[in-house]
Amino acid sequence: MENTRVTSRRKAVLTAGIAVIAVGAAMVMPVFMGKQNHASASEVASTANKGTTVPDTPLKIYATASPQGDIVRFVQKLADADGSGLKLKLTTSGGSGALDSYELLANGDTDVNFTGHQPYVNAWKVAHPKLNNFDGKATVLLNAFGLYSVKYKSPKDLPDGAKILVPNEQTNLPRSLFILQDLGLIKLNVEKLDSSKEAISVSEKSIVDNPRHLKLVPTDTVLRAKALPDADASFINGDVALSNGVDPAQALVREHTTDNPYANLIYARNDMLDDPRVTLLAKYLTGPEVKQFIEANYRGFVVPDQKLVR
DSSP: OHHHHHHHHHHHHHHHHHHEEEETOOOOOOOOOSSSSHHHHHSOOOOTTTTTTOOSSSSSEEOOOTHHHHHHHHHHHHHHHHOOOOOOEEOTTOOOOEEEOHHHHHHTSSEEEEEEEEEEHHHHHHGGGGGEEEEEEEEEEEOOOOHHHHSSSSSGGOOOOOOEEEESHHHHHHHHHHHHHHSSSSSESSOEEEHHHHHTTTTTTGEEEOTTTTEEEEEEHHHHHHHHGGGEEEEOOOOOHHEEEOGGGGGEEOOOTTTOOOEEEEEEEGGGTTTTHHHHHHHHHHHHHHHHHHHHHSSTEEEEEEEOOO
16 A cells, blocks of 8 residues: 555656656757757758667656756657657656656656766665666766866965865765866875776765865755855856856866766666667767767767767
């Protein structure tokens, strides 16, 4: 009985609490995108996937509203132009945190998740061992993580004891600490950021030298953008910087994008990883058209990082 109530509540929240969009319907791009693309399906050129057809049963995708949701809408136009039959039913979260999107995926409420990166998913699976029934299909993009300031023009200008806002959650904290190490502002007991357990477990306890006496203030993701004027510097995710009007010129430095373990992936349940609709979606998401779309619309805050992983 309890499981029935939980399932009913989850489905009710999914229906009422977020926007569910049939991607083939009218599409509105977010206002913060740079060069907007309103081309209809008939104006989009066919791709290398033309000739591939899949069942037209809608694939249910849960994605962050932007940039992931924008990209899914663009893929629908590509699929329509190719006549592939691929239909995408998009649910966007808006980043509200009201729902656990990976629980929805594991329980079958959605077919594909497009919200996060592997370090977060690894941590989520440890916390939810009974729901470890999904995996990554393809990497698509990187929300470029950067150190921003409205008070200083260069990292070397940061004063002794500077107040710097850093992530208040472990999945992104290492990104900020490794940037500070690369700038020579601190020294960690791990040499570089990669996908190793040691690197993604780095915390303030890993700091072995802080010669500038930096004051690192753990802060919520969105607040790190909104509170930028009140701090000496703040670490901000690329998509959050875009949606909060942060000037790209205020970036003192951005993280490296080569072999970065924080690329966003699409995830599907194990029994759907080889579903032809999921496979075709992954091919579109790792294709040159999506690469060009990302580069044209997000001013470097979001960069392509495309690779099939299965």
